[in-house]
Amino acid sequence: xxxxxxxxxxxxxxxxxxxxxxxxxxxxxxxxxxxxxxxxxxxxxxxxxxxxxxxxxxxxxxxxxxxxxxxxxxxxxxxxxxxxxxxxxxxxxxxxxxxxxxxxxxxxxxxxxxxxxxxxxxxxxxxxxxxxxxxxxxxxxxxxxxxxxxxxxxxxxxxxxxxxxxxxxxxxxxxxxxxxxxxxxxxxxxxxxxxxxxxxxxxxxxxxxxxxxxxxxxxxxxxxxxxxxxxxxxxxxxxxxxxxxxxxxxxxxxxxxxxxxxxxxxxxxxxxxxxxxxxxxxxxxxxxxxxxxxxxxxxxxxxxxxxxxxxxxxxxxxxxxxxxxxxxxxxxxxxxxxxxxxxxxxxxxxxxxxxxxxxxxxxxxxxxxxxxxxxxxxxxxxxxxxxxxxx
Numbered sequence: 441x442x443x444x445x446x447x448x449x450x451x452x453x454x455x456x457x458x459x460x461x462x463x464x465x466x467x468x469x470x471x472x473x474x475x476x477x478x479x480x481x482x483x484x485x486x487x488x489x490x491x492x493x494x495x496x497x498x499x500x501x502x503x504x505x506x507x508x509x510x511x512x513x514x515x516x517x518x519x520x521x522x523x524x525x526x527x528x529x530x531x532x533x534x535x536x537x538x539x540x541x542x543x544x545x546x547x548x549x550x551x552x553x554x555x556x557x558x559x560x561x562x563x564x565x566x567x568x569x570x571x572x573x574x575x576x577x578x579x580x581x582x583x584x585x586x587x588x589x590x591x592x593x594x595x596x597x598x599x600x601x602x603x604x605x606x607x608x609x610x611x612x613x614x615x616x617x618x619x620x621x622x623x624x625x626x627x628x629x630x631x632x633x634x635x636x637x638x639x640x641x642x643x644x645x646x647x648x649x650x651x652x653x654x655x656x657x658x659x660x661x662x663x664x665x666x667x668x669x670x671x672x673x674x675x676x677x678x679x680x681x682x683x684x685x686x687x688x689x690x691x692x693x694x695x696x697x698x699x700x701x702x703x704x705x706x707x708x709x710x711x712x713x714x715x716x717x718x719x720x721x722x723x724x725x726x727x728x729x730x731x732x733x734x735x736x737x738x739x740x741x742x743x744x745x746x747x748x749x750x751x752x753x754x755x756x757x758x759x760x761x762x763x764x765x766x767x768x769x770x771x772x773x774x775x776x777x778x779x780x781x782x783x784x785x786x787x788x789x790x791x792x793x794x795x796x797x798x799x800x801x802x803x804x805x806x807x808x809x810x811x812x813x814x815x816x817x818x819x820x821x822x823x824x825x826x827x828x829x830x831x
Contacts, residue, residue: 442495449802452786453502456807460507473818478811480508481585482561485554487575489566490516490666491621493523499790499801500564501540507810512560513542514551518667520544547571555579562586562810569750569795587799587809589623589791591724592752594773595745596626596781600634602757606779608642611730614755614781616650616708619663620728621670624753626781628721630741633734640712640732644690647708653699662728664703671704674727678709681720686711686731716744724750738763746772751793755781
């Protein structure tokens with residue numbers, strides 16, 4: 441489904457390629473002309489994740505090319521095929537050889553040398569915060585800039601005045617779409633206590649009706665887990681949640697029913713009696729596991745929402761515009777959705793706070809992530825000046 445949107449990023453940034461403009465600056469230095477120019481960084485190393493390989497690549501490649509850079513792409517070892525096929529289209533489109541390049545392989549044998557290569561001017565990475573930290577450490581040795589889009593444990597906050605049914609569907613979309621294998625998953629569902637029980641009851645009803653099966657089928661809601669290690673990780677976290685005292689009210693085990701076909705499926709799983717200090721609430725699972733946490737006041741919701749090392753996204757469900765604005769201001773997240781969830785666009789910047797990364801992808805701001813600015817001073821007339829005084 442994501443392939444429908446790829447062209448939008450390339451079209452948008454293609455239109456920005458001739459709009460990278462410096463400026464003439466007013467100067468307080470008599471007789472000196474000062475202007476700025478933006479210049480490409482050079483070779484950009486791009487490391488993408490396995491959950492949305494072509495879309496995540498577009499977020500990096502489109503602005504980098506528009507800014508005048510070249511690229512070396514290293515796709516996930518679990519999802520290289522689509523990127524390699526995309527490289528065929530790059531050639532077919534007439535992009536000159538050497539402008540866009542691709543290497544494949546495991547992280548240590550392909551990714552690490554790319555980060556460490558002296559000719560690479562920047563790394564743009566999407567993946568886990570642990571891997572991002574290692575890349576950041578390596579980049580620091582070169583004093584090299586990075587854009588990091590890392591993990592999340594996003595709060596999806598439902599107030600008692602919200603449109604009840606819309607909020608239920610938003611909670612489902614936030615965690616069970618894409619089998620929860622998204623960095624923006626609303627895996628912590630904060631529900632105001634006055635509606636908690638009724639909301640959870642309806643949540644179970646909707647989630648239990650999700651169709652599990654073939655990801656190529658248009659009527660499938662929950663697909664298989666992508667990799668064997670990730671499948672085992674999700675099952676391990678279910679055990680951790682039980683051990684910590686959370687109550688599983690839906691799912692909680694592998695799915696082996698109709699449509700499973702021997703693949704790795706996990707049932708949509710919902711835990712209640714979760715406190716925000718539990719591992720299931722603090723650590724990114726990257727699977728269809730939802731933790732429901734009650735709250736009483738707006739202030740409590742903000743405190744719980746921000747009490748996490750991540751800050752990629754947040755959702756707020758309310759009819760109160762004042763509350764919506766207050767929440768969007770106080771939540772420490774790079775994206776805040778109000779009365780919707782998982783909306784992204786080529787026009788809007790995307791990125792995280794805290795361990796969710798740094799830098800922004802998409803939107804006009806993102807092209808500057810791939811440029812460096814130079815300040816140029818020109819004396820209009822050569823004159824002898826005191827060499828020991830700064831001009």
